[in-house]
Amino acid sequence: MIFVGEGALLxxxxxxxxxxxxxxxxxCGPALAAEAARPDVPYRAVADxxxxxxxxxxxxxxxxxxxxxxS
Numbered sequence: 001m002i003f004v005g006e007g008a009l010l011x012x013x014x015x016x017x018x019x020x021x022x023x024x025x026x027x028c029g030p031a032l033a034a035e036a037a038r039p040d041v042p043y044r045a046v047a048d049x050x051x052x053x054x055x056x057x058x059x060x061x062x063x064x065x066x067x068x069x070x071s
Contacts, residue, residue: 001023013066027041
């Protein structure tokens with residue numbers, strides 16, 4: 001599962017997935033949000049998520065990309 005977004009709602013969704021033993025393959029968001037990233041979850045700073053679409057396909061283990069988490 002890949003999450004795209006920023007803010008508290010994004011990280012709450014990531015935590016919810018982890019709490020339910022779901023794989024979080026990657027979180028993508030703006031470079032400024034990288035400081036808020038969890039050390040146990042891979043984070044990719046991107047300005048345009050479409051520019052890394054091939055990477056998302058390669059990294060994702062279940063085909064799910066969830067986006068637009070804004071706080």
